[in-house]
Amino acid sequence: MTRSCGPSSPALALVLLAVLLGGVARAAEIVGGREAQPHSRPYMASLQLLPGRHFCGGTLIHPRFVLTAAHCLSNLNPLRVRVVLGAHSLQTSEPTKQRFRISRLFENSYDPKEKLNDVLLLQLDRPATLNAQVAVAQLPQQNQLLPHGTQCLAMGWGRLGTFEPLPQVLQELNVTVVTFLCRPQNVCTFVPRRSAGICFGDSGGPLICDGVIQGVDSFVIRGCATRQYPDFFARVSLYVDWIRSVLSNAGGEDGP
C-alpha cells in the first residue's frame, strides 16, 4: 500500500480513518426496484470488508479512482476494505470480477453532522482493466443544472427494505428528481405512488441521469421508501473541478 504522507494541496485532504465500526447510519439499499441486466452498469463498484461483506456502493470514474460517499469509510480502517468491480451477484464467483485495495483516500470538507459534502475518492492500488463489464462513468459539467422532474436511475446491492436482507444481485430503480425538502448541496429523488427508494447498503452508489453520474447515495430520512421524504444524494456537479484536480495531481505519481 502506498502510504501518503499528507495532502498534496490544501484542497486534497488525506483522510485518516478510525477503526471502530458502527455509529453512522448507512444509506440504504434499493426498495421496490428490479434486477439490473447483468453488467449493464459496468461502472458500479461494491465496497466490501475482508470476508466479502458488501457495505457500500461506489462508481468507477477513472481506471484508478472510485467515487463513493464519505460516510461509508468514516468508521472503517481502509486497509480492511476491498473494491470489487465487474460484479452482478455478490455471492457467486464471477470471472468478470476485479478486486482492489485502496491506496489513498481524498475527502472534500465532509461534514458528518450536517451530512454535507458526503463524497470520497478512493485511489485503487492499480488501474482497473477496462472491458465490457468494467467501465468508467461520465462526470457532469461543474455546476450543471438538474431540473425538477429529470428521470434518473438509482442502483445498488443495498437492502430490499428497512428490515429486509441484502439482495443477491444488483438492483436498479427509476426515480424522479424533486426539489421538495431538498437542499442545494443535494440531489433529491422520489418515486411517486408507491414505496420505493434507496436503502441501507446503497450508500456511495451512483444516481445516473441521461448517462451521467449526478449523485452519490447519501442518506434517507426515517427509514427506506417511506413515501414521505425524498432520498438524498450528494450533488456530484458541485465537485467536478475538485475531482479533476485530484485525478490530475495523482496521475503518473506512482505509475500505471
Ligand SMILES: *[C@@H]1O[C@H](CO)[C@@H](O)[C@H](O)[C@H]1NC(C)=O
Ligand atoms: C425506466 O426508465 C427508462 C428510461 O427512462 C425507461 O425506458 C423504462 O421504461 C423505465 N422503466 C420502468 C419500469 O418504469
